[in-house]
Amino acid sequence: MERIPILQMGDFLLVTIQVDMHDQLALTLQDDLSERISKTSARGVLIDISALDMVDSFIGRMIGMISGLSRIMDAETVLVGMQPAVAITLVELGMTLPGVSTALNVERGMALLRERAYSQ
Amino acid sequence: MNVCSSGTQGIHIEQDVVLARQMARKLAQDRGMRLIDLTKLVTAVSELARNTMVYGGGGDMDWEIIEDGARTGLKLTFRDEGPGIPDLKLAMTDGWTSGGGLGLGLTGAKRLVDDFELDTAPGAGTRVTIYKWT
Ligand SMILES: Nc1ncnc2c1ncn2[C@@H]1O[C@H](COP(=O)(O)OP(=O)(O)O)[C@@H](O)[C@H]1O
Numbered sequence: 001m002e003r004i005p006i007l008q009m010g011d012f013l014l015v016t017i018q019v020d021m022h023d024q025l026a027l028t029l030q031d032d033l034s035e036r037i038s039k040t041s042a043r044g045v046l047i048d049i050s051a052l053d054m055v056d057s058f059i060g061r062m063i064g065m066i067s068g069l070s071r072i073m074d075a076e077t078v079l080v081g082m083q084p085a086v087a088i089t090l091v092e093l094g095m096t097l098p099g100v101s102t103a104l105n106v107e108r109g110m111a112l113l114r115e116r117a118y119s120q
Numbered sequence: 121m122n123v124c125s126s127g128t129q130g131i132h133i134e135q136d137v138v139l140a141r142q143m144a145r146k147l148a149q150d151r152g153m154r155l156i157d158l159t160k161l162v163t164a165v166s167e168l169a170r171n172t173m174v175y176g177g178g179g180d181m182d183w184e185i186i187e188d189g190a191r192t193g194l195k196l197t198f199r200d201e202g203p204g205i206p207d208l209k210l211a212m213t214d215g216w217t218s219g220g221g222l223g224l225g226l227t228g229a230k231r232l233v234d235d236f237e238l239d240t241a242p243g244a245g246t247r248v249t250i251y252k253w254t
């Protein structure tokens with residue numbers, strides 16, 4: 001079965017979404033990620049969407065769910081690399097992604113995660 | 121309004137939603153649509169194609185390249201012979217979903233395109249037509 005890889009970087013997990021995602025793949029990612037968070041006791045999850053040329057309400061909902069799930073498991077989620085055209089479209093679509101932090105790129109996202117995870 | 125070319129993309133399985141998006145992107149790109157409008161169009165297509173598959177039980181996306189005076193654009197029609205939408209006003213409310221969605225597909229798609237027509241009746245299927253000019 002096709003899967004989106006999850007990389008471990010220290011206390012954090014990095015998910016790079018690269019394919020034109022269809023629904024089943026999105027749901028599998030959600031399951032995989034929750035399992036990995038619990039197995040590795042990760043403190044944070046970085047979702048890199050710089051390769052995505054659109055984010056619809058399905059993917060948006062999934063991002064929101066991952067973020068909520070991470071919070072319950074005591075991990076932070078930061079969304080990185082959203083393309084400007086995608087961001088503008090998301091606003092017009094009416095999706096606000098409440099509670100999801102964003103950063104410009106992976107590097108800044110990691111910095112943000114470190115700050116959050118170790119300031120508690 | 122002049123139709124320059126046309127075709128149909130079936131929407132029956134999940135992968136077809138991806139194909140519908142790719143088809144719309146290619147058609148719009150070939151006509152020189154700018155990135156921001158392209159992104160809006162493809163996002164609307166994703167929402168409507170998913171509705172066709174999930175709620176309509178599958179159907180088709182008809183595409184047409186149209187000319188109207190000096191403008192060129194894309195006309196896309198998503199049609200299915202599913203249950204139809206019993207309460208259109210409710211369905212066109214931000215945040216309303218009969219399933220587990222966010223309820224932003226129809227309303228969001230409408231905001232993302234230049235023109236939006238919805239034709240549905242209980243038991244008579246659903247037809248959504250969108251226009252985006254380049
Ligand atoms: N093609 C369709 N056939 C039947 N019902 C539909 C169709 N498209 C949309 N609907 C109805 O309209 C509601 C709102 O759709 P939408 O705005 O896309 O939100 P969501 O998909 O998140 O539920 C759906 O929950 C469904 O009840």
Ligand SMILES: [Mg+2]
Binds near residue numbers: 167
């Ligand atoms: Mg929908």
